[in-house]
Amino acid sequence: MKKVSIFWFRRDLRLEDNHGLYQALKENENVLPLFIFDKNILDKLDNKADARVDFIHDQIGKIHQELAKKGSSILVKYGDPEVIFKELLNEYSITAVYTNRDYEPYATTRDEKVTRLLNKNHIQLHRYKDQVIFEPGEILNGSGEFYKVFTPFSKVWLSKFHSAKPEEFKPMHWKNLLQTSALELPSLQEISFTKSDISIPSKTADEDIIAHYNQTRDFPAKKGTSRLGIHLRFGTISIRKLALKASELNATYLNELIWREFYMMILAYNPQVVDQAFKPAYDRIPWRNKEEEFAAWCEGKTGYPIVDAGMRELNSTGYMHNRVRMIVASFLTKHLLIDWRWGETYFAEKLLDYELASNNGGWQWAAGTGTDAQPYFRVFNPTSQQEKFDKNWKYIKKWIPEINSDKYPKPIVDHKFARQRAIDTYKSALNQ
DNA sequence: TGAAATGTTGGGGCG
């Protein structure tokens, strides 16, 4: 049996500045890169033309080609990771396994199982910090507890960041890759998926966009946001490089990266937020949950142009501008009084840049149920939001061509009425 | 990273 060390790729699909890969190559010879299409995750996706799976498949293909140039290859498997590792133990003499940490509830459980399996075989699973600047537990308050409010968290984050800037992991010791002929990659069909017709934007972060982020980010008709979400999700860019760039270019943008880590930390310490309000009292709200209203929201037929434009952008591109995400989330939870979990699930299915921690945090923020939440009586006015952020109707017209015709629906509910209903409903639920 | 209602202030018109 061939003696190898394994580097297990997950949400870090790049060869440059990859912490775990760097360590594996530095400390071992014959490093075999591995990727597993995780059946546990993929089986839950109903859409078998999911652009994210397509994207991952493409990225693995690119890594495969890059490794071939170095005389190596990536081993790609499809199945339950624990089962796959059992098989690998029979095929290879494994000296160690390296990987980067992932803090989501499922990932944590999976990694514990794999750790137990490997340890039984006297193999270590070495895990490294790679997808964040500061991971859960690194930023705590004076009493050693996690922060429940963003602002003090961000102050500590920034001071730590400025006192010790992250460095790129290089040079990579490529000579320690296992030299092997190219291993076969499974096709999309072999993992039960097909090509999506949604294409993923390139990862070249336009520096101008980041530099002007604070001035342009709120206007959905402009190219004012980086659209790097999916690349942060799957690790096709390095958070270290991006955070350094952000700290040079735009404090507001850097702040968004801190929000990302804030919500990752909140999720790691409070895994129950996946399906419960961070503030338990808010689970007493009697959601109306009208199916037909939810359908109208999903389809972009609420009769509120800024809401409908956002939902249509999401449905046809897998992306929605961040300002509009807040507006549609406020509308669903406040105007229609539909459970934030319904909206969160819909976003999870549609958003290419879907990140559990951020999506959950954002929805709980909008619904007013989360940490550092907006008070429940803050109800976005979809009309004034539109007047502020899309006053020339440019974004709206792009996504709702029939906006001025009689085909466009009348408002699903009167704003003034719905606002009052939301405030009253929240108030009486919380006073119980 | 609200919005709407209510309160305050101060300038200008006017007797």
Add this chain to the structure above:
DNA sequence: ACGCCCCAACATTTC
């Protein structure tokens, strides 16, 4: 010059 009113602009409170 003064008081009064109106009202816009801004500030504060309330939901």
